[in-house]
Amino acid sequence: MPRLSLSSRLALLFAACTAVVSLIAGVLFSRASEAHFIELDQQLLDGKLIGLRRALHDIQSSDSQARLADELSRQADLALRITGADGRRWYDSSAQLPEQLPLTAGLSTTSHAGTDYRVLSAPLYPGQPDSPQLTLLLDITHHQHFLQRMQRLIWLTVGLSALATALLGAWAARSGLRPLRRMSEVARGVSAQSLNARLPEEQMPPELAQMAHHFNAMLERLDDSFQRLSAFSADIAHELRTPLSNLLTHTQVTLTRPRPLEDYREALHSNLEELQWMAQLVNDMLYLAKADHGLLMPTREPLDLGQEVDVLLEFFAPLAEDARVTLSREGTASMEGDRNMLRRALSNLLDNALRFTPAEGEVRVRISQQPKVLGLVVENMGEGIAAELLPRLFDRFYRADPARQEGSSEHAGLGLAITQSIIRAHGGQIRCESGDGWTRFSIELPKRV
Missing domain, CATH: 1.10.287.130 (Signal transduction histidine kinase, dimerisation/phosphotransfer (DHp) domain)
Known part of the structure; x- marks a missing residue:
């Protein structure tokens, strides 16, 4: 089966919710109307019962029948049946009354020959066990017709409201989902040649x-x-x-x-x-x-950064001596990391520092230790780097030196990119600052990889 669109689902959901709410409201209104009619009928029959008891106070008197007829004539849709204590029928005000009627005291409803009645049974003389029984019948056919018409109206309203809500819901959902269609259009237009499209946030x-x-x-x-x-x-x-x-x-x-x-x-x-x-x-x-691709997995071994830096400074000492550059180290710290990877990263920084430090200049390595991280700074004297070039220093094949030589067999511009990858593989970070005649690379490393 084809899947429904989101707009169709929302429209059907709106229609279902509206139908349920309308149906519940209609049923409650129908029940309330029916209860209201029952209450009105109860009040009417109770009032008539009092009048009939008064008219039939002395059922044997000669004028009781006249008073009874007068009382019944005031309510055209009211009928009366009087039965004796033995169940024999004494009197029917109409020949069309049902043969069998409920004799138990209280209000009830019955139907006969297409006519609906509200029935109230009560003794003529309350408190006397051998009292004749009065059964009042009120024609409520017009009430029932009203309730039936209202029920049909309820179903019609439910159907029409569900249909109208489905149509309006489909329109509202389509309008509300327009931003999603816009996102779809932008996504459809994205390609390797067109990656500059953006959504209007x-x-x-x-x-x-x-x-x-x-x-x-x-x-x-x-x-x-x-x-x-x-x-x-x-x-x-x-x-x-x-x-x-x-x-x-x-x-x-x-x-x-x-x-x-x-x-x-x-x-x-x-x-x-x-x-x-x-x-x-x-x-x-x-x-x-x-x-x-996250495939650089540093080993964990105890390292003394002071000793590791001294080994590298000793290696670069001849080159520094030829360039008349002073090498120095301050501080020490212990950590766990990959010796070969960290040596390669520090070698790249020291090699860069020596190449850009003028004669009689200085290259310093400073190590500091904190509770959870340690810091390592490699700084050198020399001409500073423009601020707009600092963010690109760690890009591959990027060299800030304008006198770049194509295909130089010494430096391809990958050293700082490799250094950054090694530091990140150890869970650290590196940044560069340049100013006041010094260029410094600051590294923060966790003590445990």
Whole structure:
């Protein structure tokens, strides 16, 4: 079976609710009207009973029959039957009365020959066990006809109100769901070439405003991710184009004519350097791909950050000495983490710091310890980085140095991206600040991974 649309479901629900409410209201009104008629009939018959008892106070007197006829003539739809204590019928005011009538005291309802009666039975002389029995019959056929017409009107009202509510509900649901159709249109128009469509949040009803906000945020993330992916692909091609061209050109030139063995060996060594750089670039990209998919799983081992930093400073000491840069460390802290991954991250930061620190400058590593986290700062003297460039420092293949060289075999612009991935894999965060002649990378790490 085809599934009902949301508008159809809401319209049917509105119709069902309206029908139920109308039906309940009609039934209650019908019951109230019937009870009201019974109460009026009870009052009328009680009043007539008093008058008839007064008229028949002395049933043996000669004028009692005249008084009885006078009393009955005042109510055209009223009839009377008098029976003796032995059950024999003494008197009927009409020849069309039913043969059998209830003799028990109280009010009841009966029907005969298409006529409905309200019946009240009571003794003529209350308190006397051998008293004759008075049975008053009130024709209530017009009451019953009214109630029947009202019941038909109720069913008609229920049907018409349900139909009207279904139509109005369908219109209201379609109008109310217009923002959802708008969202569907925007979603249908989203493609790799068109990710800039957004929903007007200010025009959405409050119930859908939050959904529209999250939908727009999702499109924003998709757009940003697609732009990054496109830029990443372009950067890969950009980085690999020059070394591949160098390899092809160098190889073609070498093969243009016969050469000595030493020239071939030199050509192979030159090609080997380019191939090693390309292999390292591919490995770095694979490393970042693993980080994007949450596949970097740091090991947990006790580490003394002070000792780890000292090992790295000792490794970079010859390079710092040649560049006339001073290396120093302050503070120490203990944590649990992956030694190799953290060394790689700190090596990238120290290598960047040394490359951009002028002669006679200084590179410092400061370690601080707090109850739950520890901080590590790598800072260097030198020319600052513009504030608008700081958010992009951790982008892949991004280099703030305007003198960027295509296909440089030393630095491909992946170091800071790898560092950020390692810090995040450890549950920490890294940020960069630059000013007052210093550039500092601040890291916060949990003590336990």
